[in-house]
Amino acid sequence: MSGLLELRNVTKVFGGGIFSKNRTTALEDLSFTLDTDQSSITSIVGESGSGKTTVARLLLGMIAPTKGHIFYKGNDVAEMSRVERKEFRREVQPIFQDPFEVFNPFYKVDHVLKVPISKFKLAGSAGEERSMINDALEMVGLRPDETLGRYPHQLSGGQRQRIMVARSLLLKPRVILADEPVSMVDASLRATILESIHKLNRELGISILYITHDLTTAYQISDNILVLYRGSVAEGGSVEAVIKDPKHPYTQLLVGSIPQPNPDLTWSERTSVVPVANRAVTGCKFADRCDSVMNLCWNNVPPRYQLDRYRVAACHLFQDSPVMTAADVSQVFAARTEMSGQTPSGK
């Protein structure tokens, strides 16, 4: 499997020197590949402190790993030449959470669409530039005559976010990293924006990494999912299996806590056990909140057990399953072509 964008044994620690008490391990030894052969949509979900945003920032080259490497098309991001870096910047595009912060309020929104065109010389003439912009806007459901010429504050959050998606379209990136793209957007507009992002994948073959704490939209839009808990992988695999039939107790807690828009489907019985404050965690990080915790869990970090072709769970409940040998957790992700007709158990 050829890697497009790859995290290899990446650990990221924030804060303090070796002897400092303020060190936080945001990510611990994560290996993960976004593939060139099949463009799929992968979600990385977790609560705050899970490390999911750190993954995005590492993959965008905004921060450097403490250990391990980030590769783009086989090149280490930390050691790229200027040419390689420029290509990387163009081909790996973000869509951030806040649809206001990314806009310079002094410029009309046209600016954010024109700059990439001129920087990467995407258009041969002003006429071509204009039609490229119009096409991109229309593809995300925006009317050019109602959008161009306006300042950011004159548009709604949903419109601004759609402009960011349109901008991605102009650049035709290989990968889009969308970090909570709809959490600050009104509920009724979310579907439209998610649909645009989904189209980028299905129609243009762009790989999407969708980072969120919203499991429902993650389920809706993605093919594969990685559930992170405090910097480590809790569970991963096909989104259909992981969300509909979660195996790791943490995933079960997350799925059970989703407020279903159905008054007859109330929050499940599973509740979060209040953490035991003074118990040092040397084993499984979820031990102090887990209602299935065993003696073994406190002092032994669970390896990733492979439950079937498309599922991995780092939990001692599955100690009878084989341990996943590959470090790269995306080995359990299915290519889209393999997914039709797949049952929730993945068999």
Place this chain on the structure above:
Amino acid sequence: MTGDVLQVKGLQVYYGTREGQVNAVNDVSFTLEKDERLGLVGESGSGKTTLATALMRLIKAPGQIKGGEVLLDGKDLLKLSNEKMRQARSTEISMIPQGAMNSLNPVMRIRDQMIDTLRDHGVKRTKSEFRKWAAELLERVGLPKEVAGMYPHELSGGMKQRVAIATGICLNPKVIIADEPTSALDVVVQREVMTTLRLVQKELGASVIMIGHDMGLMAQFTDRIGVMYAGKLVEVASVRDIFNKPLHPYTQLLIASLPSLEAKEVFRGIPGRTPSLLNPPPGCGFHPRCPKAMEHCSRLVPALQKMATGQSVACHLYDETTDSTDSPGTSGNGELKIAAPQH
């Protein structure tokens, strides 16, 4: 109705801007029963937070309450003196505003902030009585008493939000208004906070108005839901009716657009955008986006009418089917019923 704790009648809140008048809350009427949990949903700009602020009489210029009544146990809050309203806030009607957890004073211990609120309302006790009160309040929201001596930055988002709830209920109000109480909180913490709110409400025998746009949360928490659009209430019904048989086209589209674990890769966004309140569309505010708009929808404003099923809806589609046994003026639910103009 004797079971009603709050009756809002014809509330109007306008903002004066340089470009003209914005009718942020445009003739809104509804009731809130004792022990009831009412959800108010709507997009940004629908008027829901303005409505909440108006109920607390905290609207500031250039906003102004232009008309209507807000009857709390029969007493019109809009007619109270400033001093009496100040007393009513927190003791009778209390608000946990949006982002409350972020408005905690970073240089004060939690206990001192809570005591401040009590003192502000003229409660006079000894220092040790206040400390005991604060500890009890924290316990009621499921927080350990150690939290009292902590500073906000030592608490997680969920804990801070529970402190905000504790502060909001400290004087045992009859009505609690929670404005987006769990936005920015993770789904597990969100559930814990909502469970706390429900518990606290039951203990107090209070009623809750929850404002938000997360329909999933509304489904889990509320008994009835009011849908706001462009400053008006377009539908009010029991939570099951809203989800299972929504009447207003906007509610129908809203329910259809909700991401669901039952429908993968199905995206049903609502086309168009929310109207400008500066130049609202004539007639029904929703007609430009409405798939069922009729000719007169762009001329005549539909009134909120009560159906035989108990649902109230403001839509010309239902003009002929109003419950004719109600007397003009009020419907069984205490909502003002204005005869819809017949064409």
